[in-house]
Amino acid sequence: MNSYPQAATIAGIDSGGGAGVNADVKTMQERHVFSATIIVAVTAQNTLGVQDFEPVSIKLINEQFKSLADDLNIRACKTGMLADAAHVHAVAQNLQRYDFGPYTLDPVMVAKGGAHLLSDDAIATVRDELIPLATVVTPNLPETEALTGGKIESEADMQAAGHTLQQLGAKNVVVKGGHGANSQTSSDFVLLENGRSFWLSTPRIATKNTHGTGDTFASCITAELAKGKSVEAAIRLAKAFIQAAIADGIDVGHGHGPTNHWAFRKVVQTDAKD
Numbered sequence: 001m002n003s004y005p006q007a008a009t010i011a012g013i014d015s016g017g018g019a020g021v022n023a024d025v026k027t028m029q030e031r032h033v034f035s036a037t038i039i040v041a042v043t044a045q046n047t048l049g050v051q052d053f054e055p056v057s058i059k060l061i062n063e064q065f066k067s068l069a070d071d072l073n074i075r076a077c078k079t080g081m082l083a084d085a086a087h088v089h090a091v092a093q094n095l096q097r098y099d100f101g102p103y104t105l106d107p108v109m110v111a112k113g114g115a116h117l118l119s120d121d122a123i124a125t126v127r128d129e130l131i132p133l134a135t136v137v138t139p140n141l142p143e144t145e146a147l148t149g150g151k152i153e154s155e156a157d158m159q160a161a162g163h164t165l166q167q168l169g170a171k172n173v174v175v176k177g178g179h180g181a182n183s184q185t186s187s188d189f190v191l192l193e194n195g196r197s198f199w200l201s202t203p204r205i206a207t208k209n210t211h212g213t214g215d216t217f218a219s220c221i222t223a224e225l226a227k228g229k230s231v232e233a234a235i236r237l238a239k240a241f242i243q244a245a246i247a248d249g250i251d252v253g254h255g256h257g258p259t260n261h262w263a264f265r266k267v268v269q270t271d272a273k274d
């Protein structure tokens with residue numbers, strides 16, 4: 001019998017299939033990691049936007065955590081859409097109650113279509129209760145501004161914000177540059193626990209199909225951490241994975257379409273288990 005590493009995603013589910021838990025499950029599967037899911041919110045969503053959502057009761061979230069802890073062997077986890085302060089708090093409590101391994105915090109706030117997936121008053125709860133628990137935090141530029149309180153207008157601003165996020169308690173930080181102004185490259189700033197930092201830059205792909213890029217990137221990091229890879233190796237592989245997924249586009253829906261979660265298998269020769 002093959003034994004695959006197990007990881008959990010704790011997030012919202014996207015009826016349109018391209019982002020949230022859906023992107024996480026697809027990505028982890030591609031990386032040969034068994035994915036379990038703790039659903040925090042259900043969205044009515046497609047590539048045109050988020051039409052509605054409802055959070056799941058905190059009782060049921062607590063029960064989902066317990067169900068996994070009682071039976072599975074979760075070796076890494078990530079969070080995505082968490083809806084509001086009460087749900088952020090409940091997730092933080094559960095992450096402290098159970099050992100689900102290295103934790104990747106994708107601080108999802110506003111969907112690409114403009115819908116608020118986290119209430120404004122919950123930003124402080126994410127900063128105070130989740131960032132100190134995070135092995136890796138992966139904010140995009142607007143999320144970095146919201147968490148650090150400063151404007152990000154240059155690469156120097158991204159670097160400074162990375163250090164601020166580390167001071168807030170995250171062990172490792174990736175400030176993602178997908179929302180940056182550079183039309184040639186999409187550059188992410190990485191700051192590791194040991195203080196070393198570097199940029200990961202790839203050619204910017206001219207496409208409107210970037211729905212779920214952040215989820216895909218963070219869940220790929222989580223999958224690699226579940227295998228026991230180093231944080232740096234996990235982040236580097238995730239950057240290559242998302243680049244392939246954006247570049248090899250698929251045609252789904254009429255708005256901001258999803259990425260291609262099976263594209264990476266075409267560009268790598270090594271086994272996804274490695």
Ligand SMILES: Nc1ncnc2c1ncn2[C@@H]1O[C@H](COP(=O)(O)OP(=O)(O)O)[C@@H](O)[C@H]1O
Pocket residue numbers: 139140141176177178179186187188202203204205206207210212213214215217239242243246
């Ligand atoms: N058009 C693009 N071309 C290449 N890489 C991109 C593009 N858009 C986003 N990325 C990359 O995708 C990842 C997710 O970034 P981003 O889109 O900023 O996150 P989010 O989905 O959280 O807003 C990052 O590694 C970023 O550099």
Ligand SMILES: Cc1ncc(COP(=O)(O)O)c(N)n1
Pocket residue numbers: 011012013014019020021043045080081108110111112113117210211212213214215
């Ligand atoms: C359930 C859920 N989680 C996360 C996102 C963010 O993804 P994006 O910013 O690419 O729209 C989303 N749209 N829906």
